[in-house]
Amino acid sequence: MNFQQLRIIREAVRCNFNLTEVGNALFTSQSGVSKHIKDLEDELGVELFVRKGKRLLGLTDPGQELLEFVDRILLDASNIKNLVEQYSKRDEGQLTIVATHTQARYSLPKVITEFKKAYPKVHLKLHQASPNEIVTLLLSGEADIGMATEALADVSKLDSFPYYSWYHAVIVPRGHPLEKVQPLTLKALAEYPIVTYHEGLTGRAKIDKSFLDAGITPDIVMSALDADVIKTYVELDMGIGIIASMAFSPAKDSDLSLINCEHLFGANTTYIALRRGHYLRSFAYRFIELCSPRLNETTIRAGVVLPPAR
Amino acid sequence: MNFQQLRIIREAVRCNFNLTEVGNALFTSQSGVSKHIKDLEDELGVELFVRKGKRLLGLTDPGQELLEFVDRILLDASNIKNLVEQYSKRDEGQLTIVATHTQARYSLPKVITEFKKAYPKVHLKLHQASPNEIVTLLLSGEADIGMATEALADVSKLDSFPYYSWYHAVIVPRGHPLEKVQPLTLKALAEYPIVTYHEGLTGRAKIDKSFLDAGITPDIVMSALDADVIKTYVELDMGIGIIASMAFSPAKDSDLSLINCEHLFGANTTYIALRRGHYLRSFAYRFIELCSPRLNETTIRAGVVLPPAR
DNA sequence: GATGCTTACGATACCCGTAAAGATA
DNA sequence: TATCTTTACGGGTATCGTAAGCATC
Numbered sequence: 092m093n094f095q096q097l098r099i100i101r102e103a104v105r106c107n108f109n110l111t112e113v114g115n116a117l118f119t120s121q122s123g124v125s126k127h128i129k130d131l132e133d134e135l136g137v138e139l140f141v142r143k144g145k146r147l148l149g150l151t152d153p154g155q156e157l158l159e160f161v162d163r164i165l166l167d168a169s170n171i172k173n174l175v176e177q178y179s180k181r182d183e184g185q186l187t188i189v190a191t192h193t194q195a196r197y198s199l200p201k202v203i204t205e206f207k208k209a210y211p212k213v214h215l216k217l218h219q220a221s222p223n224e225i226v227t228l229l230l231s232g233e234a235d236i237g238m239a240t241e242a243l244a245d246v247s248k249l250d251s252f253p254y255y256s257w258y259h260a261v262i263v264p265r266g267h268p269l270e271k272v273q274p275l276t277l278k279a280l281a282e283y284p285i286v287t288y289h290e291g292l293t294g295r296a297k298i299d300k301s302f303l304d305a306g307i308t309p310d311i312v313m314s315a316l317d318a319d320v321i322k323t324y325v326e327l328d329m330g331i332g333i334i335a336s337m338a339f340s341p342a343k344d345s346d347l348s349l350i351n352c353e354h355l356f357g358a359n360t361t362y363i364a365l366r367r368g369h370y371l372r373s374f375a376y377r378f379i380e381l382c383s384p385r386l387n388e389t390t391i392r393a394g395v396v397l398p399p400a401r
Numbered sequence: 402m403n404f405q406q407l408r409i410i411r412e413a414v415r416c417n418f419n420l421t422e423v424g425n426a427l428f429t430s431q432s433g434v435s436k437h438i439k440d441l442e443d444e445l446g447v448e449l450f451v452r453k454g455k456r457l458l459g460l461t462d463p464g465q466e467l468l469e470f471v472d473r474i475l476l477d478a479s480n481i482k483n484l485v486e487q488y489s490k491r492d493e494g495q496l497t498i499v500a501t502h503t504q505a506r507y508s509l510p511k512v513i514t515e516f517k518k519a520y521p522k523v524h525l526k527l528h529q530a531s532p533n534e535i536v537t538l539l540l541s542g543e544a545d546i547g548m549a550t551e552a553l554a555d556v557s558k559l560d561s562f563p564y565y566s567w568y569h570a571v572i573v574p575r576g577h578p579l580e581k582v583q584p585l586t587l588k589a590l591a592e593y594p595i596v597t598y599h600e601g602l603t604g605r606a607k608i609d610k611s612f613l614d615a616g617i618t619p620d621i622v623m624s625a626l627d628a629d630v631i632k633t634y635v636e637l638d639m640g641i642g643i644i645a646s647m648a649f650s651p652a653k654d655s656d657l658s659l660i661n662c663e664h665l666f667g668a669n670t671t672y673i674a675l676r677r678g679h680y681l682r683s684f685a686y687r688f689i690e691l692c693s694p695r696l697n698e699t700t701i702r703a704g705v706v707l708p709p710a711r
Numbered sequence: 712g713a714t715g716c717t718t719a720c721g722a723t724a725c726c727c728g729t730a731a732a733g734a735t736a
Numbered sequence: 737t738a739t740c741t742t743t744a745c746g747g748g749t750a751t752c753g754t755a756a757g758c759a760t761c
Contacts (some may be wrong), residue, residue: 092478093403095726111740121729125741127726135485145734145741153488160477162682167470167477168402169679174470178463303659370470405751421715430753435716437751455716455759 094168096131097161099124100139104158105231108140135264163368169232170370177372182210185306188377189218189228190238192317193293194361197337198255199238202381209381210374213392221316222291229366234366235375240294243364250394251364252379252386258358259294260336262325269331275352277305284312284330286321293318294359301356322347335359365391404478406441407471410449413543414468418450418457473678479542480680487682494521495650496685500548502627503603505681506669506711507647508565509548509649512691519691520684531626532601535662539676545685546673550604553674560704561674562689562696567605568668571660574637579641585662587615594622594640596631603628604647604669611666612707632657 099113103124106112110128120128139154140147151157154280176184190199195217203215218234220243228234229249237243242357243251261280263269272279281302288295295314302309312330315321318338326346333356339349363386364377365371376388409423413434416422420438439440442449450457460468486494500509507529513525528544528572532552538544539559547553553561558564569591573579582589591612597642605624612619622640625631628648635642636656643666649659673689673696675681 093726094697109740119726122729123727123738124744126743129742135481137485142429143735147734147741153485156430157481160481164474164477167474171402171445171467174466175447175463235657327421403750419715427761429751431715432717432754436718437718452716453760456761457716 092131092134094165095119095128097164099127100131100158100161101165102152103140103147104150108149110147118197126149165370166232166366166400170368173370173372180212182374183212184374185214186236186372186378187216187218187234188236188238188378189220189225189234191222191225191240191293192219193240193335193338194238195219196317196319198337198361204379205381206374206378209377213374225364229364229369232366232369232398235369235371236363236379238361240359240361240364241291241296243362246364248367249364250367250391251362252383252391254361254363254383254386256358256360258336258351258353259298259333259356260339261352262322262332262334262339262344262347263350264325264328265346265348267331267348269350270348275350275355277302277307277309277355280331280333280352280355281307281309284310284328285333285335286313286315286324287311288318288321289314289316292316294356295360297356298333367394402441402444402649404475404645405429405473405615406437409437410441410464410468411475413438413450413457414460416514418459420457456660471538476542476676476678480678483680483682490522492684493522494528494682494684495524496530496546496688497526497544497681498546498548498688499530499538499544499551501532501535501603502529503547503550503645503648506627506629507645508671510693512688515691516684516688517643519687523684535674539674539679542676542679545679545681546689548671548673550669550671551601551606553672556674560675560701561672562679562693564671564673564693564696566668566670568609568646568661569643569666570649571662572632572642572644572649572654572657573660574635574638575656575658577641577658579660580658585660585665587612587617587619587665590643590662590665591617591619592640593642594620596623596625596634597621597643598628598631599624599626602626604666607666607669608643677704 098117102113102116103110106116107131110124111121114124117124128140137153138151139157141149141151154194188199203217206213207215211374218228219227222239225234225237225239226242226246226249228248229237237249239256243249260267261275269275269279287298290296313324315324318334320335321332322338322344324330336349336351339347341349363382373388376391379386380388408427412423412426416426420434423430424434427434438450447459447463449467450460451461457679490521498509509527513527517525528538530538532549535544535547536552536556536559538558539547547559548564553559571579571585579585579589579593586694597608600606623634625634630646631642631644632648633653634640646661648660649657651659673692683698686701687698689701690698
């Protein structure tokens, strides 16, 4: 048994059991991949893959159980690399953040500016992705820190920590009749076409649930992945917008006006998530602390989940 | 980085950094060991060992941190071997139990008889050791299941489960005046020389504490590792004995009489301990279940610690 | 002087990639 | 037929053990 064999097992699963693809992914030949699998199966004395003729279709039961350990071995191997770098290059290295549009655009710029100042030698990679993609990237080890409002808190192999809480707000073209409605109600909103976020993004679930609970069917004419797109179409008068309140800038969005609606959709919590067991460099912990001072290295290592901040 | 290198790192620590010994332990040459360490340090770019000239003295800080991951990787590697055997030879294999004299002699014979009947093909190894040795053997992976009254429950890397509770009893030569003392008191015991267990064994701590709390200094003339030795010397009239009550057999110990003293020293709990994260074959779980029906595979996997049984 | 570590060197085994052949869709 | 896997084979590399050279105690 060697590490290359284990990498191949893991990659085979990720590549849906296409060994040619595995070869490419690991920068080696497909024949070598094939042989390694065979050698390992011979050594262990068990078939790890379900085969139909020559094609691999999936994992056998022992293969499935084995995969858990393989994953952890490879995780630990990468942890070793990280931890050793921590000593040889204390303030150098790479940090990969993966966040949704909302976080990348509105909450992270300030943090990243500060971080860059404190750790100029750290190569910071910021990926933008959907909540589900964020989960995948964290679990595969391709990203160190994930940030999103959705999905993260439900995954057992992730540790997630409340980052901050926020509310939705309504945006309308300046002079829109809704500006005068006091107090704002779901019923009043539902009288206009609505532009808001896509399903599974930035608290969209809360919006849907609020309308559903009230027995009102909103006319959602368009859903977008980010607030910039929503604002664009609200400016074009396609409807009123519902966005995360921090996405509104009075200066830049001077054609629009923001209407508070904290009472309508409830609070959302954005989470910072880490892969459980993944070794983080000290500057990664510092990054998180810059996001929220309550989340220091000790707290995070303890895995304690604190109540969300306001 | 390969597995041999990791095995060498781990073994170097176990062998007190004597690389010649490591070579012998791993059945390879000392020069190879030396080179492997150098190669790994070169690859990682960090010194893992503190050196004085050519001699190794200990681990550096990164080496210490690395060791944790190395241990887990090698644990997982052995888990893989075990789990795969579970499929290829369901009811065959090896099971290593390590227990104190008291358990090996008085509580295990019945269990082992039953187990042998159910799993005739499993090679059962029973080691006898002190509580501290039991901890070491479990942590090094040399034993699968440990049993003792002391030490086990305090080790964080072990999962320990209450096996059964028991009481001490006093043994005296037949016709001894203590037979008539009703009720038996610590003070009455302290008037005779006492033969009992060694420190750190079979509830000796409870005996000492009871006397200490009562402000009485017992005259312990001899301490032994097991009840058989204690009984021998009580028969020779060296003093009265305090032993675990299950160590007395009316038939075999006809020269002695047993005096109940549950009220004097309190209950002891014997624990079954496993190395956390160590993969156990299904027959190992069955063995534990034979010890105590409450400890089935599900309960143990959940790591739930139940209150001790009576 | 005995023990322990490093380096050099040759034999062996292992790993990789190319190429050809066979299986599957 | 195109895609994919297995097997065979040759070149390269890594690993291992012996032996010699040094450092440490």
